[in-house]
Amino acid sequence: MHTSSSSKVAPLYTNAAPAQQASHRLKVYPPKPQKVYFFATCLVDLFYPDAGMAGIQLLEQQGIEVLYPQTQTCCGQPAYTSGYHDQARAVAQAQFDLFPEPWPIVLPSGSCAGMMRQHYPQLFANTPEQANAQAIANRVFELTDFLLHVCQLQLKDEGKPIKVALHTSCSARRELGIAHVGETLLDQLAQVERIEPKRTSECCGFGGTFAVRHPQISAAMVEDKTQALIDAAPHFVTTDCGCLMNIQGHAEKTRLKLQGEHLLSFLWRRTQNDA
Amino acid sequence: MTLKTDHLAGGQFYIRVQDALANAPIRANFRKAMDGLMHKRATALEDTQERESLRELAANVRLRALARLPELLIQLEKKCQSQGIQVHWAQDAQQACEQVLAICQQRQARTVIKGKSMVSEEMELNHFLAEAGIEALESDLGEYIVQLAQETPSHIIMPAIHKNTQQISQLMHEKTGTQLSHDVAYLTECARQQLRERFQQADIGLSGVNFAVAETGTLCLVENEGNGRLTTSVPSCHIAVMGIEKVVEHLEDVTPLLSLLTRSATGQAITTYFNMISRPRQPDEKDGPEVVHLILVDNGRAHLYQDPELRDTLRCIRCGACMNHCPVYTRIGGHAYGTTYPGPIGKILMPHLTGFANNAALPSASTLCGACAEVCPVKIPIPDILVRLRREAVNGDQINPSVMAEKGFKRTWKEALAWQLWAYLAQRPRLYQIATKIARLGHYWMPQSLGAWTQVRTAPRPAAKSLSQLRRDAEKSL
Incomplete structure (x- = not known):
């Protein structure tokens, strides 16, 4: 039973690189743009349109023109986290054409912004859309983050305590x-x-x-x-x-x-x- | 593995979860303990810059070691052998148990005293030795308590964390005749006295390994109670069992790992004991075992190693911080998982050790909140790996095909069809808008019960007009 060789262990590969981690990518805030694309997310669209309207109004108050692509649907996250990546990829890719000009893409949701920003590059790795997905991901911002860090939003409270x-x-x-x-x-x-x-x-x-x-x-x-x-x-x-x-x-x-x-x-x- | 097993295993998980959630003392014990451990870690790693640079360093040490794992294991074997340590390779838990048994038989051993070793739990060694008439006694206080209660560890660092002082006092009273007492010092002293005697009688000491240094052939053992030192120095024979991923290249690689291990696990700057074992007793030495064996246990790891993404699982240094910070673990406790390794690391490791279908419910039992990855000392992207396992379970990617042996075991035509239908709609904005309109209108005559969701929540109410509709209206009125 005393074997002094590694022959009993299954063959090992050594040259595969560890997967790139989402957290390692740096976020670069752009200067305040003239226009932004607004990606409402399916939950805001269906259940919380007021939040979306509030976000649009806050952007417009900053002098930013809000482009709202009417053919948007969903970022693909539900299928992605459920393991159905073919379906997630198809739905995600259907959104790519919504943003033809290089304006930032803002979302009233950390979850969907996280999907597009951090997971699109992983989802489209090894596909012809890889570079496109990365380019889109780099333009995605959660809206409050965008308002604070790109618009330098200053709020004046008009409400009661x-x-x-x-x-x-x-x-x-x-x-x-x-x-x-x-x-x-x-x-x-x-x-x-x-x-x-x-x-x-x-x-x-x-x-x-x-x-x-x-x-x-x-x-x-x-x-x-x-x-x-x-x-x-x-x-x-x-x-x-x-x-x-x-x-x-x-x-x-x-x-x-x-x-x-x-x-x-x-x-x-x-x-x-x-x- | 058949689908039937999947449902069975999944079903048992749900039953255990239900029991755990209904068990108020268990929930209180875990909540209190995990709150304390989170606080300790935060205090020990207060300097965020130092913490993050240390994590980066530690992750790189592990990545570097894993990149060269096969060569490092050979190097470790040769170095250990040159120093008089006998090295064995075990392909699975069964073989590792047999190797321990063979050593026991060779030495005509009747009793084995054990330091804390999760790999031996993985092997179910105590049970195996008992069947062969050999007694294995746990000497780590937590493990000792768990063994008295005939349970398994509920946490990889603190095996008896599910019990409070009162429960431990009662248990020791019943099993060992100590007085009922809430005095922790008294109970610890009683256990210490009981164990001290057993160390002297034991034929073999068996321990785990925290880090094995390939370059120097050093087996490192991190502990607080001194039982590890006694286990590895009092009996005439020492057997160390380790998972094959525990190897590092250089001695200096141990420093950042050790520093983060103790801080992440218990918030200690350093443990009370840190043992470095590199050879059996030499002729001029007064103590130490005459014989040292090292058993390198694969048990599914080499297979897991072959996938570059899943391989990150093997970076783990078993600090337990992921479970301490996990909102799911905190609520259901370690036993509910029904696995050797519970919590987030268990979810991503167990499918490779005991089968995917046998751990069917684990990858989905996470909100992907990321608390585990945030505190992991070696930066294992646990949520990403969970998503990967979910993908493997349903065989959900044609471009990056699944690789695991039981890939797709969870795929059902109903679920696949539902996602296909969803994707079909979400790629066709016109249809999608009609579908959401139906959903908005339909909710008036829809039942207010939406299965699991509405057990503890009201059904979500679609707004009268969607945001797209509001935008269209606004554009028309311009």
Whole structure:
């Protein structure tokens, strides 16, 4: 039994390079452009159009012309995270032609921005569209990130004093590294007291199909997140519709007094004269 | 593996999850422990610049070692042999167990005292030796408790983390006759006394290996209790078992790994003990084992190694930070996974060790929140690997075909058809808009119950007008 050779171990390959990691790519902010492409994302389009309109108005207020391609559908993320990459690629590629001019592409969602920015290059690796996917990815920005860092947005609060808890999505926080953006923008509002919920960086339990594939775990997570937000403030804001739908839906179902809103809607509302 | 097994294995996972979530003490124990461990790590790695440069360095050390893994293993074997360590290669858990047993039989051993070793858990060694009439006794305090309770570890660093002091006190009282006490120092001292005697009687000491240095033939063992040192120095024979991925090139490679391992795991700057073993007892030495064996265990790793993306799994240095920070692990605890390695690392490693279909539910049991990758000391892109495994499970990519032995085991025609239909619509904006319009209108007569989603949430309500519609209206009115 004492064998002193490696012959019993299956053959090993040594020359394959480790996969490139999404987190290693650097983000370069462009100068403030004349125009941007607005990619609404399927959830905003269908469930939270007000958030999309608020985002468009905030951009227009900055003197930026918003190009809204009417033939947009979905970034492809649901199929991507479910492992159906052929379908994800087909849907993602159908969006490529929406952005012919080199303007930035902005999204009112950290999750979908993360998909396009970080995962398109991986998804299209080894395909003829690889360079195109990378070029698109480089132009993609989550909208609040864009407003803060490209437009240097300065907000004037017109609203009454209010306490608000911010929930930053995991994709905004970890994939895009922009957890500070929501905090900075809210802190610009003089009458808004931002209260940090307990375990603020913990996931709300949405996770796309996770919520229906593993409903029990998801339920335990959203219960805790909802409670943490209520303990902080009766009002919470977030930049991701998945989290919003999950947390708000749980609060409604369990009749908890927690009011959720998309951060863009909140920012727009607070800066209006009749706020 | 058939689809039936998949459903069975998946089903058992769901049952264990349900039990764990309903178990209030278990949930409280994990929440408290994980909160504490997260805090300890954050405190120990407060300087974010130092932390990130150290992680970068450690990841590169592991990448460099893995790139040369086959040669390094041969180098390690030769160096160890030249220093008098006997080296064995085990292709799977069964063979590794047989090799341990053969050494036991050769030495007519009756008892084996064990330092902490997750590979031996993977091998289910204790059970195997017991069948052969050899007693294996765990000497790590957590492992000792788990063994008394006839359980398996629920965490790779803290095996008994699922138990609180009260439960441990009760267990030790029942099994070893100690007094019921909440005094941790008293309970630890009792275990220490019980174990001390056993160290002296044991025929063989068996340990794991944290890092093996190819250049110097050094086996490094990280521990806090001194049981690792006793295990590897008191009995006349020492057997070290290690996964083949644990090798590094140079001695100086150990420094960043060790520094990050202890900080990531328990927030310690350094453990109480750090053992470096390079040879059996020499004629002029007063202690140490006469014989040292090293068993290099493959058990699925070499196969996994062959894929450049999946290979990143092998960077792991087993600090457990991914589970400490995982919102899923925190809620369901280690046992719910039903695997040797639980938590995020378990999800990406176990399919290669015990079969994909046997771990059917694991890759999907993640929100891909990325907390694991954020804290991983060697920067394993765990969420990316989870997505890769999901792709393998449904054989979902023609351009980058799946490679795993059980690829596509989870693919069902219903699900595939649903995604095809979705993709068909999402590539045809006109149709897509009609479909979303139907969804918007349809929700008025749709049931308010949407299966799993509405168990704890209200159904999402589509807005009266979609954003595209609002934009079209706005453009018309201009």
